[in-house]
Amino acid sequence: MFHGFCPAESGYWNGQGGRKFYHDGVHWDGFASMERDVRAMVADPRWPLTGAPTRADAIARRALATADGVCWLFGAYARWYRLDPDGQWHLSAPPAGSPIRGNTRPVTVPIPYWVVPTGPDFSVDRGSTQAFVGPDVPAEVTERIRALIIAHRGLRREDFPLTGGPFREVFAAEVASTVAAVWGTVMWCAYAPAFDGNEVILSMFGEFLARPLPGDEFVRWLPPVTLTDLVDLYAERCRSGFPDAGLQLAGLMAQTAHVLRADARFRPRATALIAMIEPLLTQPWLDHTALQSGAVAHSWLLRCPANLAAAALSETSPGDHFRHVFYDLVEALAYTAETGADPRQVAAALLAADVAAVSTDAVTYLYPWMDDGIRQALYAALAEPGHTLRDCWPVDGLLPPALTPPDRSTAAALLGAAYATGLAWCELAGATPPTTGFPVAAAVGQCLVHNRDDLPREPTTTPRKRVTETTSDWLYSS
Structure with missing residues (x-):
């Protein structure tokens, strides 16, 4: 007992x-x-x-x-x-x-x-809620990702075609699915895919993109990649009669995830993805039935251990996923308690600010997943224009002074939690995330404009020859 x-x-x-x-x-x-x-x-x-x-x-x-x-x-x-x-x-x-x-x-x-x-x-490993704005991805991670891209970018497109799906909209027609596999793994493993506009791990994909990424030169507000999006790259090759190519793509995803584990913002989902893929690499018949029924993503999720299941919650229960990231948002606002504010109420107010800007109809889908205190606060902030909770809303793209995070790491954690919460409630309510960022996350981003790891290079008038390798130099060549 x-x-x-x-x-x-x-x-x-x-x-x-x-x-x-x-x-x-x-x-x-x-x-x-x-x-x-x-x-x-x-x-x-x-x-x-x-x-x-x-x-x-x-x-x-x-x-x-x-x-x-x-x-x-x-x-x-x-x-x-x-x-x-x-x-x-x-x-x-x-x-x-x-x-x-x-x-x-x-x-x-x-x-x-x-x-x-x-x-x-x-x-359960919670990792970090920080977005990729302010603190950059460590150089050892980006350089190992770069090496994977260089090693796989030149494979024949006939063997690794990008035939459809969301990745086909992101990348140029001549790009092989191996590049998309690395990109998709980075995006799926990210807690919140909000990246510094100069983030190296994004810049190395620049030459493959079909169009500019959503956002501006400071923050790229990237849409989430689902596990189904990622799995379909592997499943398409297997169904087309090229299982070895499919396994090679799955192995590349696992390699990428191993690299990403060094950064806490990727680690929980990267660890879960490795656990789903690695049994397949030694037992390639595991997905045979699932390939026939079209339930490959479900087959992968069944291989996710219980202690890692929380990392894939967005795939199994969007409502519970929303609950957990909103919990993260409240925790990221813990610093407001020092001024006498209630982080729970502040989080409800900030959620209301985003919902009001994107789709007030979404509250119908959100209320069942909230406790009574948060539900009442969200309703009051949305329904009463003069409610004190609206004092927490961004004004002219800036957070109220009382909500300004005390340091860079706190701001980055709040930015990540706010963006993850926005993506989660949009998924739950069937709303489209704004390409310019949610009002709250965008306002938090302004706290980090002058507190970033990346330092812009001095402008140069010296002509440079455009490089062909996937190095950061191509960004600055004329």
Whole structure:
């Protein structure tokens, strides 16, 4: 039984069923205390071997109630859940203010099975929510990606044709699908595909593009690539009677993902993609049935381990994916709590600003995936022109001074979370993301204009011969 389990080396016993809660030495924080307790319990080797009812009971005894009567629970995927008045539990980032977090009490509540941690879900790798604006992709990553492009760009287009789909719209007609495989892997693995206009990992694809990328010279707001888009490159070759070429494309995707893992902004999805592809490279018959039925992407997802499933959530449940990236957005706004603001309310206000600019009809699809507090805040910000939450909205393309992130890394994390949230709710509601960026993400981008890694080269009047290799020099030649 896990009712009393908790490491004995820290905290103190409170006499309630043997449970132990924690202090930081100055302030009581019920949320931090309960999270530590649950993490320690789930990390115990006995947890996966314990019966489901016992595990559910152990988690149910570790809920929290805040002073306003709202119940919270730290559960599946190592995240918090909030109980609505109608009895529904919602994935929801917890309050950030010390008074709320300190004024809590442990309670026991009935819970559904799906909020109970299984064990593997607690080892999920969250990576980084930073966009690729401000901090550049490390040079060792970009140079290894460049090497993959150089090694595969010259393969015969007859063997690797780009016959259709979204990649055909991105690349020129003469480009081989090997280049598209590298590009697609980069885009699929990115947490949020918002890139600096001078980002090297984009620039090396410039000579292959059919048209300019969406955005401007500062930020490229790129559309998401789905797993189906990526899988279709492999499946088309297999269905056309060239399985070796299909496997070569799949292997190239895995190689690219291995390189991308060095950057935390790519790592979770890159790791998941590798896990889906590598069994195929040694057992090429794995997708035989799926190729006949057209369910290859589903076949790949079935090979994704439980501890990596969260990285592919956008492919399996757009609604849950929206919940998770909105949770990330609230966490990225944690710095606003220092001024007395509620990051949850601020996140709802910023979501409202984007929805109002793109499609107010989208709220019908979003409300079911929100807890009651966020739902009410979103409604108020959209419906009441004079509501105080609208003070959080960008004005003239800039964030209000009170919401300006304190440093570059915080701004980059907010930009990534805001853009990922925008793409997620558009997918959920069937809306088209704006090519110029969502208002909030674009405003956050302005905080990074003068705080980037890339430094523009000095203008030169010396004529240069255009290079033919895929090096960054071709960008600056005349």
